[in-house]
Amino acid sequence: MAFAITQTCCSDATCVSVCPVNCIHPTPEERxxxxxxxxxxxxxxxxxxxxxxxxxxxxxxxxxxxxxGGQREYARINAAYYEGEDHRPEQPVRGPVFHDWGAPSFDRVLPADFGPLRVAVVGTGPAGMYAARDLLLHTPAEVTLIDRLPVAGGLVRYGVAPDHPSTKKAGESFARFLTHPRVRLCLGLEVGDGGVTADELAAHHDAVIYAVGAPEARRLGVPGEDRPGSVAASEFVAWCNGHPDVAPDAFELSADRVVVVGNGNVALDAARLLVSDPATLQGTPIAAHALAGLRRGKVREVVVLGRRGPQHAAYTRPELLALKHLSGVDLLVDDHDPAVGAAIDGAADQDKAAVLKDVRREAVDWSLPPAADGRRRIVFRFLSAPAEVRGEESVRAVRVTGAAGEAEIPAGTVLRAVGHRGTPLDGLPFDESTGTVPNDRGRVTGRPGAYVVGWIKRGASGGIGANRVCATETVGSLLDDAASGRLPAPTGSARSFRRLARRRGR
Ligand SMILES: Cc1cc2nc3c(=O)[nH]c(=O)nc-3n(C[C@H](O)[C@H](O)[C@H](O)COP(=O)(O)OP(=O)(O)OC[C@H]3O[C@@H](n4cnc5c(N)ncnc54)[C@H](O)[C@@H]3O)c2cc1C
Ligand SMILES: NC(=O)c1ccc[n+]([C@@H]2O[C@H](COP(=O)([O-])OP(=O)(O)OC[C@H]3O[C@@H](n4cnc5c(N)ncnc54)[C@H](OP(=O)(O)O)[C@@H]3O)[C@@H](O)[C@H]2O)c1
Ligand code: SF4
Ligand code: SF4
Incomplete structure (x- = not known):
């Protein structure tokens, strides 16, 4: 018998380094x-x-x-990876690994006469925590960890859906570094907006790593999207997670149908939370107000709207597979355009569209209310772009267009799940077109001693584990600069920064 990797894998590759026979792939060294x-x-x-x-x-x-249950599928998924020519790992994986003991190399070691660096890390999400962990484990650096929120964790705390408790556990492996003896933790301290400035941070540290994420939900750019009832899906998930910026009464789920625009994993998270039996959410870290709101709510149907076909959806196969095992919830594909069925029927086994092969397909009559048979359902409508959010006082319907024509889908709530972007930070350059801080391998352009990591560096894409490799690169750049004397010397002491942080913190 073997082990298998399942749904919650966030690709951080921790397992790769402990496997004695190198049988977990792809490794970070593989293309x-x-x-x-x-x-x-x-x-x-x-x-x-x-x-x-x-x-x-x-x-x-x-x-x-x-x-x-649904996890059984993963035995096949793991094995199938090693069957196709395309997926064969680049290293042979049979038998034990015999290392070639060449000259040792220590990527993370500074010259022996180097004093401990003082590094500020702004943001305690995965990117900031991977960067801090790398510095703490591999150098004698002292780290000031800063976050504008009163609780650390970034999107692991306030984004990952509360019904994914295993994924939330990633927060535990980061949390042990919050109390590390070389860490000074400053929660409730914002960089910008009346907190500390980028110049003040630079003046008190050898280097500053910005790991501030991509907090702005992208917009649809269609008429009516600001109507009451039309909001970002990430705000809904933040409400479920008890985010301090989202009021407990922010959502009143009084309509029977919700449209979620977008085909990414955030869209699936929102859809799943809306139709799950609230009893199954009890005992998860869901906020009490959200659980009560979902219990009171009337949602019976969530329409997940994709502007492209099922073969191009951005969600991952494990998240789609999980929807098929939600109790009391039916899945349906709206058969409004023959191209949708053709893409599903023609999908190869390993394609994500193939997951929908055994899902019922039917042309939905949107003039009818959702079925009142006590079951809830998620309807996938592909090849349909939102054209207008309609309504008078608040949202009443979404008009969608596609090659097969137009439709008006009545709905009381519209959740935008079309991605995120970074926001400018005073004192740092910003690229409006990508919503990121311009950088070279993490070095902020034109600002020596400043670095970026995570979504503010690469854009809002990739799960938790993707930030680990990203942090390795940024910390590597920082240490190279330190070793070659390219870091500007700080003028303020650690103690004077502590005083400043106390004065400016919330
Ligand atoms: C709704 C949602 C659910 C997700 N679920 C999963 C999942 O289940 N599995 C998975 O693998 N990936 C998931 N992801 C992706 C994952 O969360 C990201 O890859 C990851 O969080 C990005 O890390 P980050 O550190 O760059 O940003 P963030 O996690 O956003 O962290 C940024 C931190 O910076 C702080 N900050 C921002 N501005 C300032 C400032 N000016 N001053 C001080 N502090 C500041 C913020 O408060 C925050 O704590 C999800 C993403 C979203 C949006
Ligand atoms: N469980 C998990 O592992 C998990 C959970 C949540 C998030 N995450 C990760 O976090 C990252 C961000 O996820 P996300 O869902 O926010 O973003 P995403 O993966 O980039 O998906 C965005 C979706 O919005 C669509 N879209 C963009 N603009 C649109 C428009 N104007 N009209 C209609 N549709 C539009 C995109 O379609 P096109 O493809 O056509 O552009 C895409 O389907 C991803 O890497 C994701 O995997 C992981
Ligand atoms: S989350 Fe990390 S350690 Fe766990 S299976 Fe995925 S890559 Fe391996
Ligand atoms: S570490 Fe490697 S050999 Fe051991 S159970 Fe995991 S995959 Fe199998």
């Missing part, structure tokens, strides 16, 4: 890393030692014989 939705265990090479399961921060790895 395919970052382009696959998860990592895979080769069942023919796995020796069943369990080291990977112990190391996984999100509890994604289980012995194949212990997989139940």
């Amino acid at each position: 395919a890393f970052g382009s696959t939705e998860m990592l895979h265990i080769d069942p023919k090479s796995c020796i069943d030692c369990g080291a990977c399961a112990d190391a996984c921060p999100v509890d994604a790895i289980f012995p194949v014989e212990r997989l139940t």
Whole structure:
């Protein structure tokens, strides 16, 4: 028997480094890393030692014989990765790995006479925490960790859906660094907006790493999108997570149908939370006000709107597969355009459109209300772009267009799940077209001593684990600059920064 990687894998590759037989792929050194939705265990090479399961921060790895329900599928998914020519790993994976013990190299070591660097990390989401962890584990640096919110964790705390408790566990592996003896934690301290400025941070630290994420939800750019009832899906998920910026009464789910625009994982998270039986959410970290709101709510149907076909959806296969196992919830594909069915029927086994092969297809009559049979449903409507959010006082319907014509989908709430972008930070350059801070391998352009990591560096794409490799690159640039004397010397002391932070913090 072998182990298998399952739904919650966030591709941080922790398991790769502990596997004694190198049977988990793609590894960060392989070209395919970052382009696959998860990592895979080769069942023919796995020796069943369990080291990977112990190391996984999100509890994604289980012995194949212990997989139940929807998780069983993952035995096949792991094995299938090693079958196709395209997916064959670049390293041979049979038998134990024999390392070639060449000259040792220590990527993270500064010259012996180097004093500890004082580094500020702004943002305690995955990107900031991977960067801080790298500095703390591999150098004697002292780290000032700053976040505008009173609770650390970024989107692991306030974005990851509360019904994904295993993924939330990634926060636990970061949390142990919050109390590290070389960390000074400043929560409730904003960089900009009356808190500390970028210049003040630079004056008190050898280097500053900005890991501020991409907090702005992208807009649709269609008439009516600011009507009451039309909001960002990430705001809905933040409400479910008890985010301090979202009022407990922000959502009144009184309509029976909700349209979620977008085909990414955030769209699926929002759809799943809206139609799940609230009883199944009890006992998860969902905010009490959200659980009460969902219990009171009348939502029976969520329409997930994709402007492209099922073969181009941005969501990942594990998240789509999970929807098929939601109890009391039916899935339906709106058969309004023959191209949708053709894409599903023609999909190869490993394509995500193939997951919809056994899902019912039917042309939906949008003039009728959702079925009142006590079951809830998620309807996938592909090849339909939103053209207008209609209504008088508040949202009443969404008009959609596509090659097969127009439709008006009545709905009381519209959630925009069309991605995110970064926002400008005073004192740093900003590229409006990408919503990121211009940088070279993490070095902020034109600002020596300033670095970026995570979504503000690369744009709002990639799960938690993608930020690990990203942080390795940024910290590598910072340490290179330190070793070659390219960091501007700070003028203020650590103690004077502590006083400043106390005065400006909330
Ligand atoms: C709704 C949602 C759900 C997700 N669910 C998953 C999932 O289940 N699995 C998965 O693998 N990935 C998931 N992701 C993706 C994952 O969350 C991101 O890859 C990751 O959070 C990006 O990390 P980051 O550190 O760049 O940004 P963030 O996590 O956003 O962290 C940024 C931090 O910076 C702080 N900050 C911002 N501005 C300032 C300032 N001016 N001063 C001080 N502090 C500041 C913020 O408060 C925040 O704590 C999800 C994303 C979203 C939007
Ligand atoms: N469980 C998880 O692992 C999890 C959960 C949440 C988020 N995440 C990750 O976080 C990242 C961000 O996720 P996301 O869902 O916010 O973004 P995303 O993956 O970029 O998806 C955005 C979706 O919005 C669509 N879109 C963009 N503009 C549109 C418009 N004007 N009209 C209609 N549709 C439009 C895109 O369609 P096109 O493709 O046509 O542009 C795409 O389907 C992703 O990497 C995701 O995997 C992971
Ligand atoms: S989350 Fe990380 S450790 Fe867990 S299976 Fe995925 S890559 Fe491996
Ligand atoms: S159980 Fe052991 S051999 Fe198998 S994949 Fe995990 S670490 Fe590798």
